Amino acid sequence: MKNRVILFFLGFGLLLNAQRGKMPYQDANLSIEERINDLLPRMSLEEKVAQMRIFHANIGVESDEKGRLKLSDRVIEKLKLGIAGIKNPGEHISPAAAAKLNNELQQYIMKSNRWGIPALFVTESYNGVDAAGCTKFGRPINSAATFNPELVNRIWDVVGREARLRGMHMCHSPEADLVRDPRFGRMSEAFGEDTYLTTQMVLNAIKGVQGDYKGLGEGTHIGAVAKHFAGYGQVLGGRNFAAVEISPRTLIDEIYPPFEAAVKEARTLGIMASHGDINGVASHGNPELLTGVLRDQWGFDGYVVSDSNDIARLYYFMKVAESPEAAALMGLVAGIDIDLYAEDSYAYLPEMVKKDPSIEKMIDRSVRRVLRTKMRLGLFDNPLVDVKKAEKEVRSQTSLALAQEADLESIILLKNEANTLPLAKNKKKIALIGPLLNQETQEAFQAIAGEDITFVADKGFELTDGKKGVPNVLPTDEKALDRLTGLANDADVAILFLGGDEFTAKEAYFNNALGDRATIEPVGPQDELVRRVKALGKPVIIVLKHRRTLAINVMAKEADAILDGWDLSEMGDTALAKVIFGEVSPSGKLPVTVPRSIGQLPFHYSMKEINNKKGYLFLEDGPLYPFGYGLSYGNFTYDDIQLSGATMTPTSEITVSTKVTNTGSMAAKEVVQLYIKDEIGSVTRPDKELKGFEKILLNPGESKTVSFKITPKMLEFTGLSMKKVLEEGDYTVMVGTSSKEGVTARFRLEK
Known part of the structure; x- marks a missing residue:
């Protein structure tokens, strides 16, 4: 692979404005949609398709011995028309060196394409920013174990800041998948088995990494790409790339909520599609999932990116497309905007448009989403980062203390x-x-x-x-x-x-x-x-x-x-x-949940009550350790539950309270957990479901009354008609120290 050292003899402003005057899409005073409406018609078909592709920096983006940008001929060829983004540029060098490299790379990209369109530089985050010299945090499963969303928000705030300081813009994280099968090798990348806990973690991770959204345009944070939509963690046998067989009701009630919250509440900039299928329908070719649910129901207007090479795999692995071109069209129709890495997928789109010009409308739709993301990140106006700040602020003592x-x-x-x-x-x-x-x-x-x-x-x-x-x-x-x-x-x-x-x-x-x-x-x-x-x-x-x-x-x-x-x-x-x-x-x-044996799988605390009817021969019933379990050097006692009322209606709430006391001799933190059980349902219901938690610090002898509001929304589920229902009946509420231990009371929902 040939490499060329890229030298910069001209000022950045001259590079951008040479041979062209300022155009409306370059005017930061216009709205993002006005700017896109001006830019998109100017672009050729080939330039549009370039905005739908990401390649990895390992094909030839590096620094030479003097720290100057060096690009392979292959990369230079790819950048002539612009590019959606590049994965992991500068990942193996220091933050300051990466900031310098990425500045030079961005300058080169904006100079090399006709319209000066910047690129997205993309990282991941499993232990903090996955790049040299950044703060190494614990894995997402550790974050979930804290049961402390505010702390998780602060962790991901650092992740967003450190990534942006080294010149990155997007993060293929966090994972909003549920992980319920310990055979699965990627278990620690996600936030655990529970829908509510995962939702709280994902919300705070995305808000943190995106600087509560306002940090995007200010240039202090990066965009999140929640993944893998949807059901990826439920692969059969815990084997990566295996099929996903999951009931539509479980999908809606348990798998979707973390993703829905990522879109509606955290305003994630991106979504990554799942490697797998759902009940036989490949996720990368599933318009009901990627357009019907994600966009039509939830209103998502960011971009959807494929997992690596997965659009092409619709043909040669999933075998649901007749040809590579058919696979590309299937992904495009489904709603995937960016093709990650592949040379045998969206690269075919220009030739495909010659045969079927109607395809270009879908291309325009995807390019619009990519350009919108770049403008939300402020890259057209402020594409560079401060190298000195990267050197001073990444992996600070404050971050290490966190x-x-x-x-x-x-x-x-x-x-x-x-x-x-x-x-x-x-x-x-x-x-x-x-x-x-x-x-x-x-x-x-x-x-x-x-x-x-x-x-x-x-x-x-x-x-x-x-x-x-x-x-x-x-x-x-x-x-x-x-x-x-x-x-x-x-x-x-x-x-x-x-x-x-x-x-x-x-x-x-x-x-x-x-x-x-x-x-x-x-x-x-x-x-x-x-x-x-x-x-x-x-x-x-x-x-x-x-x-x-x-x-x-x-x-x-x-x-x-x-x-x-x-x-x-x-x-x-x-x-x-x-x-x-x-x-x-x-x-x-x-x-x-920690099982005693692999033979107990599937095994999570919120499984349907009927799953607990029978045990196994020669094996003690129940988990080795239950979900939500964890001891302390303190000793916590729970008073009986107090309910604000014995009944609630579809328009009212009930407050549940209990007093928690540390009767031990050491100050300690306790996670007070709220579980609700629907006693009778029109469909079989979970044994119990986590609906709230609060982490409190108590000194020896200190007590605190912890209260939770039970809302009608907490009691909704997908009923016989496959629509959300709120059913009249009795409910048991438990507040305690784990999913197995707590104090209980009952209330009734009346319509």
């Missing part, structure tokens, strides 16, 4: 026999062992514990061979097990770092890469290590680090205490040490 704050609120205490935790900061010897131990862990723990505690640390063994495509579980290393057991034997306390590495739960890419699992037990000799250390008679504390739910039956039985950290931020070890040594009480709650 990452640690989020970690502290996401860590979940699953077990604490005989108050094993917190550990006292006195003279002890503590062994830090296990395959999920980080190199920096000992230093972080020492800093929190002080010099009176001696630490020994040894990872012992790896879980996998680290192959990116198809990793293999390594054979048991008996010498390593013996060595770790010996370290634990010589210590007063053993802290075992267990769970799964980045290779045991990951995205299963299309070409020869696996990330989903057929089993959910911890891999390798982790359970054996737990048994051996437990046999020593020393206190055993387990710290879980993982990206998918694990059936930790042996650990749950043998450990004295278990802290679930999922995938914490770069400050995670410090946060864990603060929790273990009692500087902060854990307050995270499970955003998913």
